[in-house]
Amino acid sequence: MESMSIELEQNEIVPKTDEFAIETINLSKVFGKENQIRAVDNLNLQIRKGEVFGFVGPNGAGKTTTMKMLIGLLEPSEGSGKVAGFDIVREVINIRVTTGVLPEPAGFYDNLTARQNLRFYAKLYDIKPDVREKRIVNLLETVDLTRAIDQKTGGFSTGMRKRFGLAQALINEPSVLFLDEPTSGIDPLGAQMMRDLIKDLNRSKGVTVFLSSHSMEEVEDICDRIAIIARGKLLAVGSVEDLRDIVRAKEGVHYLLEFQDIPISEAAEAVNNVEGVQALEIQNGTLHVHAKMKLRPEIAKAVKTAGGTVSMFEEEEMNLQKLFLKIIEGV
Ligand SMILES: Nc1ncnc2c1ncn2[C@@H]1O[C@H](COP(=O)(O)OP(=O)(O)OP(=O)(O)O)[C@@H](O)[C@H]1O
Numbered sequence: 417m418e419s420m421s422i423e424l425e426q427n428e429i430v431p432k433t434d435e436f437a438i439e440t441i442n443l444s445k446v447f448g449k450e451n452q453i454r455a456v457d458n459l460n461l462q463i464r465k466g467e468v469f470g471f472v473g474p475n476g477a478g479k480t481t482t483m484k485m486l487i488g489l490l491e492p493s494e495g496s497g498k499v500a501g502f503d504i505v506r507e508v509i510n511i512r513v514t515t516g517v518l519p520e521p522a523g524f525y526d527n528l529t530a531r532q533n534l535r536f537y538a539k540l541y542d543i544k545p546d547v548r549e550k551r552i553v554n555l556l557e558t559v560d561l562t563r564a565i566d567q568k569t570g571g572f573s574t575g576m577r578k579r580f581g582l583a584q585a586l587i588n589e590p591s592v593l594f595l596d597e598p599t600s601g602i603d604p605l606g607a608q609m610m611r612d613l614i615k616d617l618n619r620s621k622g623v624t625v626f627l628s629s630h631s632m633e634e635v636e637d638i639c640d641r642i643a644i645i646a647r648g649k650l651l652a653v654g655s656v657e658d659l660r661d662i663v664r665a666k667e668g669v670h671y672l673l674e675f676q677d678i679p680i681s682e683a684a685e686a687v688n689n690v691e692g693v694q695a696l697e698i699q700n701g702t703l704h705v706h707a708k709m710k711l712r713p714e715i716a717k718a719v720k721t722a723g724g725t726v727s728m729f730e731e732e733e734m735n736l737q738k739l740f741l742k743i744i745e746g747v
């Protein structure tokens with residue numbers, strides 16, 4: 417990350433009481449003169465205070481560009497945004513004071529030790545020496561780098577660098593945390609530790625987290641809401657269940673059913689007469705039903721009326737990975 421100098425006293429910053437931790441209005445970034453790329457195209461996002469918000473999309477979707485605009489490293493071409501109530505163009509210094517950033521890739525002064533690096537960043541924020549030294553020790557303990565406190569960061573492994581990057585992002589006790597691919601390139605155990613740290617920061621300190629990731633499993637695990645972006649455009653936003661509803665509206669719903677007290681062929685006939693049922697198939701004693709929309713009560717009622725009992729009624733599982741692929745299909 418680019419180094420910065422902050423002249424303001426930390427206690428001069430009065431957090432504004434806006435409803436959202438992060439908000440963008442038609443935020444856009446255009447790169448290039450002749451062959452222009454709209455890296456971010458009319459993005460409207462509203463991230464609530466205290467949310468863990470996931471930002472996902474294929475390579476080149478515009479995730480990092482968006483983050484850079486939100487933290488004042490890139491000026492928007494069009495539109496506007498606010499972070500912690502501060503304008504992303506006019507109040508960048510205030511944003512730096514109230515936010516923490518883990519960039520991808522994270523850059524440190526690799527000829528300095530972990531402690532010296534954190535001291536350097538703490539000085540930028542004017543943190544008093546006694547507070548600073550304690551915080552450095554605590555942060556490195558939090559990210560499990562106590563033993564590496566006096567080692568040069570140049571020798572750190574990928575996992576150590578990510579964890580150290582998180583410690584650095586937390587040096588100013590931010591209220592909003594930007595994490596660009598916080599677990600990319602690290603082993604499963606390290607990734608789990610990072611996820612637990614993020615969850616814990618959110619729960620215990622109420623930190624709002626805006627993170628990008630290519631791991632759908634991770635995003636499903638730790639994020640309250642998710643935005644899917646491709647080619648600079650926002651395709652969908654919401655909880656995993658909201659995204660399921662979006663895909664259901666587009667693709668319909670797939671149910672699996674088993675019955676008692678009725679031959680499966682008769683049950684199938686009854687289900688087939690339910691309005692909105694589009695296709696049926698019997699496979700190894702299970703009825704597969706494709707419906708235009710959610711029809712659980714209607715299907716159950718039809719089977720009951722025909723004298724049968726539903727012994728198994730499941731919806732085909734749509735995890736975030738599947739939802740993501742459906743939502744970006746054809747973009
Ligand atoms: N400084 C730049 N100059 C020109 N084009 C750029 C610049 N930075 C990014 N781009 C382009 O903007 C688009 C979005 O890039 P960005 O890095 O924001 O994507 P991303 O979603 O973070 O991708 P990834 O998942 O690979 O990190 C890409 O087409 C990229 O080539």
Ligand SMILES: [Mg+2]
Pocket residue numbers: 479480481520596
């Ligand atoms: Mg990126």
